[in-house]
Amino acid sequence: MMPHELRHEAVKAIKDQKVEFIHLWFTDVLGFLKSFTIDVEELETAMTEGMGFDGSSIQGFARIQESDMIAMPDPSTLQILPWRQKGALVATMFCDIVKPDGSPYEADPRYVLKRNLARAAEMGYTFFIGPELEFYYLKSEQEPLPLDRATYFDQTTRDLAVDLRKDTVRALKRFGIQVEYSHHEVGPSQHEIDLRYREALTMADAVMTYRVVVKEIAQMNGVYATFMPKPLFGEAGSGMHVHQSLFKDGKNAFYDPEDEYHLSASAKAYIAGILAHAREICAVTNQWVNSYKRLVSGYEAPVYICWAHRNRSALVRVPMYKPGKEAATRIELRSPDPACNPYLAFSVMLAAGLDGIERGLELPPDVTDDVYEMSERERASRGIEQLPEDLYEALKEMEASDLVRRALGDQVFEWFLRNKTTEWHEYRTRVTPWETEKYLPLL
The missing domain is CATH 3.30.590.10 (Glutamine synthetase/guanido kinase, catalytic domain)
Structure with missing residues (x-):
């Protein structure tokens, strides 16, 4: 399946199952899981443009003068959490970390592998x-x-x-x-x-x-x-x-x-x-x-x-x-x-x-x-x-x-x-x- 088709399928699955929030996951260099949460209304933007964050605050990531990073969700990793959080249905996706120009970020452990x-x-x-x-x-x-x-x-x-x-x-x-x-x-x-x-x-x-x-x-x-x-x-x-x-x-x-x-x-x-x-x-x-x-x-x-x-x-x-x-x-x-x-x-x-x-x-x-x-x-x-x-x-x-x-x-x-x-x-x-x-x- 092509990347755009995977993105479409992920968005459809989330909306069909009435998921309210999506946890976007990535990993720092020490192997600690990092996460931020988006509302379902932000999903399509996140899937196409990614979500920006300050990489200088992540262990092993960017220096402060080059801190702008983008988390791009990998739609092939979409899963629905098997437990509800305060009644809300929540999904998860792992992200690849990229630079503002879209190139892979060398310190992203997922990219290293x-x-x-x-x-x-x-x-x-x-x-x-x-x-x-x-x-x-x-x-x-x-x-x-x-x-x-x-x-x-x-x-x-x-x-x-x-x-x-x-x-x-x-x-x-x-x-x-x-x-x-x-x-x-x-x-x-x-x-x-x-x-x-x-x-x-x-x-x-x-x-x-x-x-x-x-x-x-x-x-x-x-x-x-x-x-x-x-x-x-x-x-x-x-x-x-x-x-x-x-x-x-x-x-x-x-x-x-x-x-x-x-x-x-x-x-x-x-x-x-x-x-x-x-x-x-x-x-x-x-x-x-x-x-x-x-x-x-x-x-x-x-x-x-x-x-x-x-x-x-x-x-x-x-x-x-x-x-x-x-x-x-x-x-x-x-x-x-x-x-x-x-x-x-x-x-x-x-x-x-x-x-x-x-x-x-x-x-x-x-x-x-x-x-x-x-x-x-x-x-x-x-x-x-x-x-x-x-x-x-x-x-x-x-x-x-x-x-x-x-x-x-x-x-x-x-x-x-x-x-x-x-x-x-x-x-x-x-x-x-x-x-x-x-x-x-x-x-």
Whole structure:
């Protein structure tokens, strides 16, 4: 369907359903959802001319002397909110951010992903993503107390969290987001809702919507949902394992029927690219100080840079091939967390994998042993490196990476480094309750 036809269909759908307001959504560089609301009478103007706003007030966007920005709604993203707001029916659309002359704005995270997808398309590929987002339900944002003491796949009865998950799945389906399944995770009151594989841009939009829906349903029921990577000391952190594959000419480019593990040469080179750049892209896939309290050995979080079939201690896992399911051949990157900016995270993953394909990188042998149980000497002898141990180390790796700079573009790359360096400095110089409790009585 042509753009003008999509716009016409969107306007018609909104008026037919008697929608009163439309939330226009976009994302700042850190991955926070931004929104402003228009009345239905302004819809046609917004769809054809866009809506202007001050970009200098958005994290990572324009400097004040070049602050005029325009949000152009993408009619293909139109959805009706599955709940009414004070009786009003409300719709949502994601926007692309453009300059006054109509050209794409380089710091718009959605454009960053579009640009990387265009590069994949030039090589003949379409990028598909399937994320597994974990999160915690807590009693409140001030009181990090879980609602239950259940663990992985536990079946609980008369449980508020089970009802919250079901209500969330229903809401996601009304947003047009297909859910594969949901379940209790390892931590107390930790849960996971897995999304059906989709093209990467659509999935990045879906991840942003998912986070809103999870939090909204929780708030409606008097509890708090958090995607913080490590909200509870001594318990499992929340990850976002990302299943990914490339399709070419309508077929899965990662599948090879002749290979022992049904992995094509492109898939192996893609994995090799991910491994080669794993330390460089970590600041983007795990962008918070708190992210590195999840990336520690002992909590099933991936720390060591290697790959394996079915071995969940490896950074990259290749799920078992099922006969007749060639389209499902994929790789799973296990390090990202659900608090990242999905547009940027998917961009750097794709850039790393494509670099592996372009350079024909050779995939090292897979690891069959539990990497956590190996000694440092054993890991060194196998060439198994470790992810950065904190945000500062990750930023230093990113700063030296030409690949990440190209993937994000100069403006996003430099702003992200500045912002995250400030975050690290604030964290490093702050005196924590742990230090006061431990040292004050002694020193």
